[in-house]
Amino acid sequence: MTKLIELEQDETIKVSSNVLKYLKPNVIYVPFNDAKALVNINEIVDIGTPLFKTSSLIITSPISGKTKSFKPISTINGQKYALEILNDFEERKRLEPIKKISLNNIKKEALEKLLYTQFNLDFKDKNILILNAIDDNIYANTSSFYLLLNYEGFLEILDKFFKIFTLDKIIICLKETSSENINKLMECLGMYPNIELRILPNLYLLGTNSILLKYLNIPMSNSLVLKTNTLYDIYNLIKRNRQKTDKLITISGNGLKNPSIIQVKIGSPLKNLITDLIELKDPDVEYIAGNLLSGKVIDINNFIVDEALDSILIMKKKSPTSEKACIHCGQCLNICPVNINPLLLSNAKYKNQVKDICLKCGLCSYICPAYINFNKYLEGEQNV
Ligand code: SF4
Numbered sequence: 001m002t003k004l005i006e007l008e009q010d011e012t013i014k015v016s017s018n019v020l021k022y023l024k025p026n027v028i029y030v031p032f033n034d035a036k037a038l039v040n041i042n043e044i045v046d047i048g049t050p051l052f053k054t055s056s057l058i059i060t061s062p063i064s065g066k067t068k069s070f071k072p073i074s075t076i077n078g079q080k081y082a083l084e085i086l087n088d089f090e091e092r093k094r095l096e097p098i099k100k101i102s103l104n105n106i107k108k109e110a111l112e113k114l115l116y117t118q119f120n121l122d123f124k125d126k127n128i129l130i131l132n133a134i135d136d137n138i139y140a141n142t143s144s145f146y147l148l149l150n151y152e153g154f155l156e157i158l159d160k161f162f163k164i165f166t167l168d169k170i171i172i173c174l175k176e177t178s179s180e181n182i183n184k185l186m187e188c189l190g191m192y193p194n195i196e197l198r199i200l201p202n203l204y205l206l207g208t209n210s211i212l213l214k215y216l217n218i219p220m221s222n223s224l225v226l227k228t229n230t231l232y233d234i235y236n237l238i239k240r241n242r243q244k245t246d247k248l249i250t251i252s253g254n255g256l257k258n259p260s261i262i263q264v265k266i267g268s269p270l271k272n273l274i275t276d277l278i279e280l281k282d283p284d285v286e287y288i289a290g291n292l293l294s295g296k297v298i299d300i301n302n303f304i305v306d307e308a309l310d311s312i313l314i315m316k317k318k319s320p321t322s323e324k325a326c327i328h329c330g331q332c333l334n335i336c337p338v339n340i341n342p343l344l345l346s347n348a349k350y351k352n353q354v355k356d357i358c359l360k361c362g363l364c365s366y367i368c369p370a371y372i373n374f375n376k377y378l379e380g381e382q383n384v
């Protein structure tokens with residue numbers, strides 16, 4: 001059984017349940033990397049205009065406006081090239097490229113194909129579906145908010161999936177701290193006898209699909225785990241016949257007055273969003289993209305909210321703790337949920353062997369009394 005721990009938490013950081021909106025940015029950036037461009041500079045585009053094509057999907061425009069340039073931007077996954085589009089705020093919509101879908105009469109094979117091609121979800125030979133609404137980041141509520149804001153539609157879709165794919169079970173997983181969601185679901189689940197609610201303890205990493213399955217003792221071979229952001233995209237496509245144009249992120253931490261969930265247009269510049277919606281407590285803060293334990297300190301200039309970004313933490317700057325010599329206490333080894341020996345990460349051969357197993361969870365650095373930062377060794381430095 002994987003060892004899991006509850007992280008110490010600053011109880012004064014509370015994310016408001018009042019969702020803020022940032023859906024009309026002046027400009028957005030659409031990263032493309034190796035995709036083939038389908039538009040040129042100075043072209044008028046609508047919401048839904050195909051912009052790029054990869055081997056498996058078409059990337060469409062989240063706004064209507066005019067293409068301005070191709071330029072480098074920063075994302076949670078590093079530097080990328082992106083198409084800059086100036087918003088004309090007309091919200092023109094391109095005719096939806098996907099025919100309206102009715103879950104009442106769609107054939108199993110057609111739905112299977114749609115979910116595979118659009119969302120990379122393979123329902124073949126699966127009999128258990130799990131909705132993972134757990135946030136690993138202690139100060140973020142993005143996953144649970146997708147459920148809270150859309151629970152009626154989500155339950156309807158999950159119930160249809162149960163029938164169409166003749167599943168044995170659907171389980172919604174929530175943390176015990178997610179009380180608003182638990183109350184809402186308790187009120188409605190009587191109407192959905194095929195859907196079960198599992199309330200789990202507040203342990204770090206249960207939001208990671210592979211760890212969640214191990215915890216529930218459910219084999220990977222016959223189960224499919226859906227994250228709530230993916231179900232939100234499926235819900236928009238199938239029930240609302242809408243393109244993917246927005247997402248939720250949490251902006252939280254001890255350096256701002258109003259930790260919030262924000263519904264944001266995909267591709268918005270982070271700095272503009274923070275300037276417009278966030279009140280800092282202190283000018284001396286740092287911005288962390290992702291999880292407190294394993295996220296990256298970023299420069300918000302030129303950084304965009306892309307599909308992979310779920311949370312930004314704004315934290316008061318601490319005086320840096322300097323690394324000391326290892327005291328061989330063994331805690332980093334004991335805490336690693338996938339049994340890696342962090343002390344051996346200085347060995348290039350060992351690091352190569354374990355780099356795909358490592359969850360980049362940051363627990364080894366979190367627990368170390370000598371403040372050794374294993375993240376930087378994982379990213380390339382030698383000598384622990
Ligand atoms: S970051 Fe990697 S090595 Fe460190 S505890 Fe997590 S899984 Fe183990």
Ligand code: SF4
Pocket residue numbers: 325326327328329330331332333343367368369370371372
């Ligand atoms: S937790 Fe830190 S001090 Fe303890 S064995 Fe690991 S690296 Fe050394």
